[in-house]
Amino acid sequence: MRQLVYEAGVDGLILDRCVRDYEFNMHTRHFHRHYEIYYLSEGERFYFIDKQTYLVKKGSLVFIDRNQIHRTGAVAGGQSYHDRILVSLDGDKFTPYLTLSGFQLERFFSRNYGVLELSPEDSAYVEQLLDSIADEILQEASGYEFLARSRMLELLIFASRRMSCQPAAAKREAVQTARHRKVDEVAGYIAAHYNSQESLDALARRFFVSKCYLSRIFKEVTGFTVNEYISIHRIKQAQVLLASTDYNITEIAEMLGYESITYFEKVFKRYTETSPLKYRKRQQALAQTPSGQV
Incomplete structure (x- = not known):
């Protein structure tokens, strides 16, 4: 209840x-x-x-x-x-x-x-x-x-x-069960290599587990699939690049491992509910707004 x-x-x-x-x-x-x-x-x-x-x-x-x-x-x-x-x-x-x-x-x-x-x-x-x-x-x-x-x-x-x-x-003492340690290891690796093209199969081999086992425990612990978790880290970095650099949308998509700018924009909108261009304009407007007047 x-x-x-x-x-x-x-x-x-x-x-x-x-x-x-x-x-x-x-x-x-x-x-x-x-x-x-x-x-x-x-x-x-x-x-x-x-x-x-x-x-x-x-x-x-x-x-x-x-x-x-x-x-x-x-x-x-x-x-x-x-x-x-x-x-x-x-x-x-x-x-x-x-x-x-x-x-x-x-x-x-x-x-x-x-x-x-x-x-x-x-x-x-x-x-x-x-x-x-x-x-x-x-x-x-x-x-x-x-x-x-x-x-x-x-x-x-x-x-x-x-x-x-x-x-x-x-x-910040981490949980030490075998399942959680494995997920933490994989999550830490993804956070550092989110722009690589490594497949789920390759990740599973890297961490000496089966693809099915990795998929299951990762979703159970984090609530996300491995691919969703990779996408989230890419989009978070995209937000940083859009707000703090002059790279254009195509350059940012390529830097993050996306081969298609259309797919990058689709994924970005799925997690932020806006387009990369609109997000950049919003951040530029906020940067020019006096503190306390947002």
């Missing part, structure tokens, strides 16, 4: 709390333009982020950067019951509220994505803070939008301080 405890939002900030008592794996094709914070109040979950799988324990926070591939999944042999709070932050809309604080949202998430394990005392503080944000939004008392955003900033500053004190190995 799925129980939605609450769902609340103001401009740039949305959060919901959900309890599930059945085996649940996040749907596929999950990456997006907003930042995400995941707090696990009860249970245990596997969390695949970018190219590595983590075990998320009760009382932990997870931070997901924009356009970062991620997927939660049930822990094999573990309890299916879990209670989580999910926060979505729209960087374009939320960043202007951080101007006076000096807190840099983009910098925080690019440096601190992954899992942050908390002490019982810190977990209680984080859970109370998140619930209080939802209460403010749902009750709509005077000044609720300001208070909700201020408390979210409080959470971000708290997490930033804890991250700076906690060793990287403690924040």
Whole structure:
């Protein structure tokens, strides 16, 4: 059974709390333009982020950067019951509220994505803070939008301080099952060689597994097929090249391993819902927009 405890939002900030008592794996094709914070109040979950799988324990926070591939999944042999709070932050809309604080949202998430394990005392503080944000939004008392955003900033500053004190190995300890290690190895290789023309057969041979086995475990862990995962990394790099270089669309397609510009444009639109040219124009317009006026 799925129980939605609450769902609340103001401009740039949305959060919901959900309890599930059945085996649940996040749907596929999950990456997006907003930042995400995941707090696990009860249970245990596997969390695949970018190219590595983590075990998320009760009382932990997870931070997901924009356009970062991620997927939660049930822990094999573990309890299916879990209670989580999910926060979505729209960087374009939320960043202007951080101007006076000096807190840099983009910098925080690019440096601190992954899992942050908390002490019982810190977990209680984080859970109370998140619930209080939802209460403010749902009750709509005077000044609720300001208070909700201020408390979210409080959470971000708290997490930033804890991250700076906690060793990287403690924040980002990967799952060590054989299946997850293999997928992490393949995902890491793809992330570094996304522009190669290596086939699924060749990848399977490189990592000493059968094609069928690799296809199955990769989809189970990441939520993506191997080819989808390759496409996503290519499109993410295409976004960087479109926004920061003068290469034309044909040159970018060739650099990323696409033999057909038509196919490149089709894949780009599938994952971004816009064309490469429109994406470049949008990024150029944003670069010329004064901060806080997006």
